[in-house]
Amino acid sequence: MKLTELLYEPILALKNLQHYDYASPNLASLSPGIVDSFPFVERVVSFNKWVPHTARQDRRYPKTGLLTWDEATLMYNYGLRLAGKNMLEIGCWVGWSTVVLGMAGVDLTVIDPVLGGMPQGDACRKAVADAGVNDSVKLLPGYSPGAVTELGAQGGRWSGFFIDGNHEGDAPLLDAQECLKLAEDNCIMLFHDAIQPNICEAMKWVGEQGWNCGIHYTSQFIGVAWRGDMKPISHIPDERIEWEKLVTRHWPYCKEFVRL
Structure with a gap:
């Protein structure tokens, strides 16, 4: 290995202490006013040391990251593409992603055990109320995939899914399997933290069922599976990042999927 290659990663890590917000320039802008519904959310150094996009966390519950501004x-x-359609979110924490989707106009059902009286769930309920999206967001306590099964038994079907619940072991796969049973013919399934190999395994399984799959290159990577008339968004990743080199070196399993 060349000396320049040995030096590359520590130098990059130091560079990334200078973190910043990024958003794909071809997409509709998210209103900065969203932060008004989250007085305890703070900006922190990226949780991905190779991608210097500013992370966010609720300072009452540090080390649990929220979507970056890009994500x-x-x-x-x-959400804008799914406006007026049914979408299921698995995992909400303090409601950051929930409010984002609610602001876009989807008819959103949310499942998370924290909604059963835990302080994070109370924070989510308050944020949803403060953002004025109560009418389009239904918050339900429960553990997936069991809670998804129960909703399906009540006739629930969805055109979109956002899977961001339990990240351990087979949990993402089990969530994806249950969601697929309840997916409309034209449907899109989104996975946060596709940087994790087990989440890529869940996506791979969905692909084996005949869905198309790809990945958006963001700080924690957003996985996408789709079928029918639903299509993925074209996302322009941060050109300051050497994505191909990083993916090959650190997350080679992500190369199984088309870059979106």
């Missing part, structure tokens, strides 16, 4: 903008634009 939130992406989700907002997917």
Whole structure:
């Protein structure tokens, strides 16, 4: 290995201490006013040391990251495409992604055990109310995939899914499997943290069921599976990042999917 290659990663890590917000320039802008509904959310150094996009966390519950501005903008634009349609979100934490989707106009159902009286769930309910999206957002306590099964038994069907719940082991796969059973013919399924190999495995399984799959290159990577008339958004990744080099070196399993 060349000396320049040995030096590359520590130098890059130091560079990335100078973090910043980024959003794909071809997408509709997310309103900066969203932060007014989240007085405890703070900007922190990226949780991905190779991608210096500013991270966000609720300072009452540090180390649990929320969508970056790039990712939130992406989700907002997917929400615009799904406006007026049914969407299911698995995992809401304090409601950052929930409000993003609610502002886009989707008819959103949200499942998370924190909504059963935990302070994070209370924070989510307050944020949804403060953002004025109560009418289009239904917040339900429960654990996936069981809660998804129960909703399906009540006739629930969805044109969109955002899977961002339990990230451990087979949990993302089990969520995806249950969501697929309840997906409309024209449907899109979104996965946060596709930087994790088990989430890529869940996407791979969905692809084996005949869906198309790809990945948006963001700080934590957004996975996308789609079928029918639903199509993925064209996202322009941050040109300051050497994505191909980083993916090959650190997350080679992501190369199985087309870059969106």
